[in-house]
Amino acid sequence: MSDTLLTNARLIDPEAGTETDGALLISGGLIARVFAGPPPADTGAAVVDCRGKCLAPGIVDLGVKICEPGERHKESFRSAGRAAAAGGVTTMITRPDTLPAIDSPEQLEFVSRRAAEAAPVRIHPMAALTKGRQGREMVEIGFLQDAGAVAFTDADAVVTDTKVFSRCLTYARALGALVIAHPQEPGLTGGAAATSGKFASLRGIPAVSPMAERMGLERDLALVEMTRARYHADNLSTAAALPALERAKAAGLDVTAGVNVHHLTLNALDVGDYRTFFKIKPPLRDEDDRLAMIEAVGAGLIDVISSMHTPQDEESKRLPFEEAASGAVALQTLLPAALRLYHAGQLTLPQLFRAMALTPAQRLGLPAGRLSESAPADLVLFDPDAPFVLDRFKLESKSKNTPFDGARMEGKVLKTWVGGREVFAA
Known part of the structure; x- marks a missing residue:
């Protein structure tokens, strides 16, 4: 070369x-x-x-869903790789919420091989935290780590059994593995499609209080304090959750947090007349929450901005709002959406790339995300x-x-x- x-x-x-x-x-x-x-x-x-x-370091996108195996008609490594390259994403950290879930070294080897064959960008896979993402039995963390898993997560499936989750954190701590969780209180969030408030009530959309996120995060952080594991909250979206995160960091826990670019640039009112392309998980929040999350990114309390790229086909979106699938594709829109915050004078370009490139790379122990000699x-x-x-x-x-x-x-x-x-x- x-x-x-x-x-x-x-x-x-x-x-x-x-x-x-x-x-x-x-x-x-x-x-x-x-x-x-x-x-x-x-x-x-x-x-x-x-x-x-x-000219900036390529984006390190933490939490990309590529639908191989199981739903290749929604997204493949080849199509996601092209989208990533066109969006300035040079490293994708992929989620294990496929069909079946990536919970064994053999499945991890399959996705790693497919990624190397088909994608023009770097791909590092995460593995499931529990078998089948069912929250009942821990995966073989050590074997999966040896096979190349950079982190462990059940994605949006919350491990409701506290004993199982604490056992996972304890094993991860012993192996130095990073556990990534989606903090929500599932008893409250089940069936919800919007954030509670006047707008959801007027539209008749099943809704959930932002407190569900705070409750889930408080539980997770208590277990992290007990086990001293490495922990990342993947998709915070509410102001109510931020004080708990701030206390955990002040206490010296090995904790980081991320936010979806949609929660930084859109709010609950964007759903409008039941537009299902705006249905994501967690649901879009109120404007006060959006502004609080932007401020948290600027202050460094929120460490990572990601796309949470979640492909859904037309059939799963062209449904009544309550029944439609959650998620949005965002590999190509992550950068221009994030630049809305730059043009609004809310975040600088170095702050944006700290959250989109440097910090996610550092959290995962990757050499990317820097403009310095000897960096990739x-x-x-x-x-x-x-x-x-x-x-x-x-x-x-x-x-x-x-x-x-x-x-x-x-x-x-x-x-x-x-x-x-x-x-x-x-």
Whole structure:
């Protein structure tokens, strides 16, 4: 692979928290040098003029659902890989909520092999925490870790048996494994399709109080305090849950938390007249919650912004709101949606890429997410000001269930590199 020099770039460095004009040299799949200002003329590398656009570490998307095995008609490794590359996502951390669930080394080996064959970006799979994601029997955490699982989660299936969950945390602690949970109180959330309040009542939509999230998180954090396990709450969405998270971090627990980009950019009123593309899990929250989550990301209390990419076919979405499947595709909309916060003056570009690239990579022990020498040359070049109207049928994903269909957005990915190899060019 020949050396490549990316010149005339606006470097977004989430590690230093800076935006600077400069250049970057790629050699052997790694970042060889970072230049402040113009580079020397004698590097001998092929030159790519970035024309003053933003160059940032590729996004590390924690919590992507790829529907292999079981529902390949919704999303495959090939289609998800193309969507990721087009969205500036260079690493996908995939969920185990497939059919069947990824709960054995053999299944993990299958998805790892398929990913390597079909996807142009890096893929690191997570494994289920309990067999079949049924919350009754712990998986073989050590064997799955040896097979390449980067974390363990039952995704949106809450382990309701506290003894089983505490046993999982204890074993994970002994092995240094990361447990990722979706904190909710399932007795309250069962059957709910919206957040409780006047809007849900007027629309007649079954709803749940935001307190269900706080109750689930409080339980999880109590068990983390007892077991001292490594824990990540994957999809917080309410202001009510933040004080518990803040106390846990202040107490020195090894705890992090993430937020879905939809909960940062949409609110409960966007459901409008029962638009099922806006049905996600947890449901969209009130505007006060949305603003609280943005503030928490800016303060570093919320560590990770992810897409929670969840493909659903037309048949599962074209149903009455209460019956429709939850979830949205978001690999290609993660960056332009997040840039709404930048254009609104709520978060800076280094803050966004800290949450979308640096912190998820650090949490999983990956070398990605940095613009520094010897880091992998996983990069995205984008124009944060380029306007467009999103057409869902132009997305690379097989499923087209995005709440941003027809929305006016700003921010286009121009090029994506993985290990110094160009995998997307607009």
